[in-house]
Amino acid sequence: MKVFKRRLGQYVSIDDDAWVTFDELERQEHCFLPGDDLITAGDETRRVFILNEGWAIRYRLLEDGRRQIVNFMLPGDVFDLQSLADLKADHSVTAITHCKAAVIPSGIFVEMLKKSAWLASAFWWSAVQEESILREQIVRIGRRSARERIGHLLLELHRRFIGATGIEVEKLTVPLTRADIADALGLTPVHVSRTMSAMRRSGLISEGRGGEITILDRDRLARLSLFDMEYLHLKKLDLLKKNGVRHFRETSSRINAD
Amino acid sequence: MKVFKRRLGQYVSIDDDAWVTFDELERQEHCFLPGDDLITAGDETRRVFILNEGWAIRYRLLEDGRRQIVNFMLPGDVFDLQSLADLKADHSVTAITHCKAAVIPSGIFVEMLKKSAWLASAFWWSAVQEESILREQIVRIGRRSARERIGHLLLELHRRFIGATGIEVEKLTVPLTRADIADALGLTPVHVSRTMSAMRRSGLISEGRGGEITILDRDRLARLSLFDMEYLHLKKLDLLKKNGVRHFRETSSRINAD
DNA sequence: CGCCCCGTTGAGGAGAGTCAATGGCTGTGG
DNA sequence: CCACAGCCATTGACTCTCCTCAACGGGGCG
Numbered sequence: 195m196k197v198f199k200r201r202l203g204q205y206v207s208i209d210d211d212a213w214v215t216f217d218e219l220e221r222q223e224h225c226f227l228p229g230d231d232l233i234t235a236g237d238e239t240r241r242v243f244i245l246n247e248g249w250a251i252r253y254r255l256l257e258d259g260r261r262q263i264v265n266f267m268l269p270g271d272v273f274d275l276q277s278l279a280d281l282k283a284d285h286s287v288t289a290i291t292h293c294k295a296a297v298i299p300s301g302i303f304v305e306m307l308k309k310s311a312w313l314a315s316a317f318w319w320s321a322v323q324e325e326s327i328l329r330e331q332i333v334r335i336g337r338r339s340a341r342e343r344i345g346h347l348l349l350e351l352h353r354r355f356i357g358a359t360g361i362e363v364e365k366l367t368v369p370l371t372r373a374d375i376a377d378a379l380g381l382t383p384v385h386v387s388r389t390m391s392a393m394r395r396s397g398l399i400s401e402g403r404g405g406e407i408t409i410l411d412r413d414r415l416a417r418l419s420l421f422d423m424e425y426l427h428l429k430k431l432d433l434l435k436k437n438g439v440r441h442f443r444e445t446s447s448r449i450n451a452d
Numbered sequence: 453m454k455v456f457k458r459r460l461g462q463y464v465s466i467d468d469d470a471w472v473t474f475d476e477l478e479r480q481e482h483c484f485l486p487g488d489d490l491i492t493a494g495d496e497t498r499r500v501f502i503l504n505e506g507w508a509i510r511y512r513l514l515e516d517g518r519r520q521i522v523n524f525m526l527p528g529d530v531f532d533l534q535s536l537a538d539l540k541a542d543h544s545v546t547a548i549t550h551c552k553a554a555v556i557p558s559g560i561f562v563e564m565l566k567k568s569a570w571l572a573s574a575f576w577w578s579a580v581q582e583e584s585i586l587r588e589q590i591v592r593i594g595r596r597s598a599r600e601r602i603g604h605l606l607l608e609l610h611r612r613f614i615g616a617t618g619i620e621v622e623k624l625t626v627p628l629t630r631a632d633i634a635d636a637l638g639l640t641p642v643h644v645s646r647t648m649s650a651m652r653r654s655g656l657i658s659e660g661r662g663g664e665i666t667i668l669d670r671d672r673l674a675r676l677s678l679f680d681m682e683y684l685h686l687k688k689l690d691l692l693k694k695n696g697v698r699h700f701r702e703t704s705s706r707i708n709a710d
Numbered sequence: 711c712g713c714c715c716c717g718t719t720g721a722g723g724a725g726a727g728t729c730a731a732t733g734g735c736t737g738t739g740g
Numbered sequence: 741c742c743a744c745a746g747c748c749a750t751t752g753a754c755t756c757t758c759c760t761c762a763a764c765g766g767g768g769c770g
Contacts (some may be wrong), residue, residue, distance in 0.1 A: 250639045254591050256678050262591040275581045279573075284584060284680070315537075322534045326542060333512050333520040336593045336638035340758070372717065380594035385758055387717055402765095420514050424540070598726070630749065643726055645749055661735095 198244050199295075201270030205319035206312055219244065219296045226250075233274065233287040240278060245271050248293030249369050253377065254285040263378035266329055266351065270358040272320045278304070291369045292303050330422075335380045336425040338373035338420070340389045343379040345398065345419035352409060365408045456502050456554075458618055461529030463577035464570055477502070477554045484508075484547040490555075491532065493546040498536060498558040504531050506551030507627050511635065512543040521636035523585055524609065528616040530578045537560070549627045588680075593638040596678070598647045601637040603656065603677035610667060623666045 223246065226232060232243055232250060234335075264285060267273060277283065278300050307314040327350075336344050352366050372383040372390075379386070393399050398415050400408045409415055416423070428434040481504065490501055490508060508525040515680060520625060523541060535541065536558050556564075566573040588608070592601050610624050630641040630648075637644070651657050656673050658666045667673055674681070 234651070249673060255588070256595060258678070262594040264587050264590050271454070276583055279577050279580045285587065287525055319537050322537045325586065328590065329522050329543065330584065332522050332586065332589055332593065333514070335590065337514060337518045337520040337635075371661045371715090375718080377594075382759055383717085384719090384760080388758090391718075420516070629747090640727055641749085642728080642751090646726090646751080649750075 195248055197269040201358055202313075202316040202320070204357065205323075206316045219298065223294055224297050226293040226295065228289055228291055229255060230289045230293075231286055232289060232293075232295065233277075233283050235250055235283055235286045237283045240279065242275060242298045242300060242303045243273050243287075244296040244298070245269055245273075246294045246296065248289060248291040248295075250287055250288045250289045250293055250295075251374065252285055252335060253379075261377045262380070263374065265324070266354075266378070268351070268354050268358050271324075272317060272378075273324070275317060275321050290374065307322075312313060340379070340381055340385055341393065342419045343381070344375065344386065344389055344393065345415045346421050347379060348373070348399065348407060349412070349416060349419060349421045363435050365402065365406045368405045368407050370405065455504050455616055460574040460578070460617055462615065462651055463581075464574045464628065480554050480556060481552055482552065482553040482555050486547055486566065488547045488551075489544055490541075490547060490551075490553065491535075491539055491541050493544045494497045500533060500556045500558060500561045501531050501545075502554040502556070503531075504548060504552045504554065506549040506553075508545055508547045508551055508553075509632065509636075510543055512623040519635045519637070521632065522602055523582070523589060524612075525638070526609070526612050526616050526680055528576060529582075531582070533575060533579050541622075548632065549552045582700055589636075592652040598637070598639055599651065600677045601639070602633065602651065603636060604645065604679050605633070606657065606665060606667060607670070607674060607677060623660065623664045626663045626665050628663065647686045 205381050221245070226248070233239075233252075235254070247269055251263050251264040252265050252267065252273070255261050267287065273287065274283070296422055307317065330350070336341050338346060339372055348366070348368075351368060352363075355366055370378075372386045375381075376383045376386045381389075390399070390401075394401065397410055398418070400410055402408070484506070491497075491510075493512070503525050505527055509521050510523050510525065510531070511519055511521040513519050525545065531545065532541070565575065585608070594606050595662075596604060604614075606624070606626075607628060610621075613624055614620055628636075630644045633639075634641045634644045648657070652659065655668055656676070658668055660666070675677070
């Protein structure tokens with residue numbers, strides 16, 4: 195539960211009481227193996243996941259077998275808040291590494307929100323960030339070249355990983371095959387392979403064994419990928435001090451859990 | 453305000469009291485001309501828009517001028533609920549036709565939510581639908597051919613238009629230039645033009661003057677575009693009758709506005 | 711050892727992009 | 741009322757990014 199705490203702590207300063215609620219969750223932790231579905235397309239179960247360990251992908255399959263990975267779930271990510279309202283999932287979520295996740299029936303989840311306005315804010319914030327990531331994914335696929343897409347994705351994953359773990363890693367271990375990257379970026383595995391080889395040759399990245407990727411020249415890669423450092427909204431909301439923001443705190447907390 | 457009523461009414465059955473709240477909103481209606489910004493990238497203003505008339509686009513510009521349209525806003529759409537939490541907008545929303553929209557400061561908006569749990573559910577539902585549209589947009593540009601993308605977008609816009617107005621129009625008047633369609637679908641205007649010409653030749657669509665588009669063979673177009681009729685979640689939630697759903701109503705309303 | 715999955719590389723092809731010219735429509739001003 | 745400018749759709753010719761098909765090779769695992 196540690197990862198989760200530091201993730202949410204980035205958005206809002208959560209009071210001590212709220213942490214008690216989390217301890218209940220630790221008992222609900224499930225394990226998933228690579229390939230296991232957390233959510234299956236067509237599912238109607240209403241539950242919220244908090245990913246504590248491992249990576250997962252959210253994807254959709256077309257009838258003819260084409261796959262599009264919509265986004266990646268890293269430790270600390272919360273999903274599907276939308277399942278609280280949805281009739282049935284239009285996509286699947288599958289573990290791509292060994293995963294640990296708290297699985298919370300929506301009823302219990304909502305109880306949690308009611309207990310703590312802070313918590314509700316944090317989850318709201320988390321949903322906003324996820325939407326922002328979706329929008330960025332649209333821009334990435336729609337208007338960027340293959341090299342830009344890959345560079346941009348690597349930078350995003352790197353930043354999100356640091357945000358989740360708090361460890362300023364140099365080497366990011368990316369548990370993705372070329373096919374995964376291709377399906378996320380609207381490319382083919384062959385072309386991803388070629389493009390990444392070229393990126394290695396030009397000294398942008400280097401790869402070790404087991405998916406270890408090092409971003410050698412972050413600034414150059416960011417420039418080449420037109421990476422906007424702001425969209426992840428990683429800045430901490432200091433709700434207590436800023437005046438203009440205080441109003442938001444009072445209100446939007448209530449939206450979620452007064 | 454009529455459009456808006458029928459839009460929200462699709463998701464939940466709103467009680468009469470809530471409608472009183474809407475009357476307040478009618479006084480807040482603003483007009484926008486084509487090209488006017490409703491939200492400008494970098495904006496920090498916290499307010500929610502309810503579009504009553506006209507079309508708008510949400511887009512992001514890269515530094516070198518490339519533009520990606522993230523999604524379209526049609527009458528009845530509500531945005532940005534996320535601005536309640538966001539620090540500043542990472543994208544712009546611009547009117548592409550003459551538009552009328554209620555502009556609600558977030559404080560007032562939240563007051564509304566508190567007055568009616570029904571309303572809160574409806575807005576939550578609306579946000580879920582928007583996210584679903586974003587995911588579908590990702591699949592569309594990531595894994596579909598030019599013809600599939602265009603066909604799929606036309607079907608989506610057609611369905612959303614009917615959902616918004618309730619009018620089962622045959623001819624949809626699409627106020628989009630080839631450049632707009634291209635920037636939405638990750639293509640170039642030239643190729644959009646070519647592809648749509650081909651679609652006209654093969655009898656899938658026809659175009660009249662002023663952007664009037666008729667979908668001649670909806671089933672064939674849906675098959676060719678791999679259009680999934682379900683993702684828009686247009687089905688009405690009958691919260692009062694279904695048992696499994698009733699729990700949701702009690703809970704998720706409270707998330708938003710107890 | 712041998713299988714399978716994965717990454718890589720090559721050759722050739724196709725879909726989409728680029729550049730450029732044309733023509734229609736609209737709005738404006740002489 | 742007509743001339744002209746500006747915007748947009750279209751079409752042609754050519755280019756290039758990315759895809760397809762295919763072969764090869766390495767590492768993990770039974």
